[in-house]
Amino acid sequence: MHHLGIAEIRLCVMHYCMNWQSISFDWNHARAFLAVVETGSLSAAARVLNQTQPTLGRQISALEGELGATLFERAGRSLKVTQTGTDLAEHVRAMADAAGRVTLVASGQSQAIEGLVRISASELFAAHLLPSIISKLRIIAPKIVVDVVADNSVSDLIQREADIAVRNVRPEQPDLIARLVHESSGRFYASKSYLKKHARPRSYADLTAHEFVSFGNTEQMLGYFSQLGLDLESGHFKVGSANSLVAWEMVKQGLGIAPMSVDVARKTPEVEALLPQETPILFPTWLVTHRELHTSRRIRLVFDLLAEELPKLMA
Template sequence: MDWELCRIFVAVAETRSLAGAARRLRISHPTVGRNVAALEKQLGTRLFARANDGLSLTSQGRKFREHVDAMAAAALRAEAAVSATGAQARGVVKLSIGASLASDWLIPRLEPFLLAHDHIQLEIITHPFPASVRRREADIVLRPVDSGEENLIGRRIGRLGTGFYASRDYAARRPLPQRRDEWKGHSVIGFADPTSYVGLARWSEVITRQGTVVLRCSSREEMLAAAKAGLGISTLSCFVAAGDPDLVRVAPQKLVNVADLWLLAHPDLVELPAVRAVIGFVTDCAREDRVRLRG
């Protein structure tokens, strides 16, 4: 059985559309359709049926999904069992991490680790975020939530602070708000897709509701650029914004949101020497930078 066909099948089953699977896997819509058709031809049965709310699994599709999940779990256990017997940490380790945490925090610290572990190839995955360990999109996930529905194990390695920031030019034009009732007349940079940052977006909207949203952005990088351009006040990670000389923090002693930062992996992967090495490295970095990350 071609595992790539199975991977595409699972993506379609979970997103309930060819287009959704294509976006998740970052391949073309026609490619997904051709592979699903090829898999159905190979198995001699229909795996999906069209419904009002998208594609749904047929009875045969549901049975096949059970076998695919079992295959994935067995492959993971086999890999872990064989790799864990090796004395040296080696192999590819895929780490899912937010784009800002990757570019502004972890990647600048990687050189000593990579020099000391030249048998490990580390893959930094920022899209999709968070990547799924169960679907083998990642081996380790660093995110500000707990294990969720994937039955992962891990630890809380720190706390991640978020505050409101504006450019120095914006702050020079008028006093920055110190209380919730002082946001009237201020320009706010909001979230274009609040579902990606549910708790953070809700917190931001409650604080800034008397202000005027002038721009919504789909990524934290765009929000940072908009704030630096003087377009308004934006919610930003403290560890990113605090080091930027063009930005000032709004009410630093009051307006801050802090979330736990979790490092998680599949139970069958944590004994792999390479995975243990990466987990240990990221944990040590977070411990050393705990003040910076919290903000």
């Protein structure tokens, strides 16, 4: 098993410090800001950081002054994060995650973090994107045991069958923490063999003359297509499977058309993108975990690594 050597540790620290030097605000102010964003209020953030609300409020005001930007809209005692604040939070969170991992690696603590972490993702996602991230995790924390649950359902989190889930829909359950890590572009795809037998569609209207492959929940897909202005019926779906690998294989074999993110489709030479002139479809990627599990060191480490590496793979 390969472990990080001192040279690699130095590179990690150097990379972090270079990023840090490009930031002009005080880290304590940034940490206060992030705590308010993640907890939703000054009082909750003050409890998390073990500080008083006035102190936290002064740190937020100082950060806004340093940046020359409004990060929160104040309405009485409530705070609503602005778009600028939302954008900044992603960068501050990435800095905090990177700093935490550098500290773990440099001190050797990550080598001591151990135990099972179950990651739930769709079959396609689990097959195409997770393996390379797990390889990095094996170097950083070799005592963590990873079990990938290839499943499209969110119930595995609710029933504690998984610790972290990768989903394309944000869950609404209040006990879950969700972080948007990427929005991929997507298009409709068909195999080259399918296009040899059927006229290539030139518009959304043309798609109504074609057959589609269902990825499990046909009614849900119809609702999504309707939002795109595509008027389809259940009769357009002649084949399908709740297993996304099987459904995508059906598309590859020429059994119909289906939407797919470019991250997966570009690894599939058998298919071609349709309607390149149309606005791409958006496929959001959410990382989800339980609130209480997010305090576990091993789960936090895996969660943060996924949050950092997934956007790189999907960029």
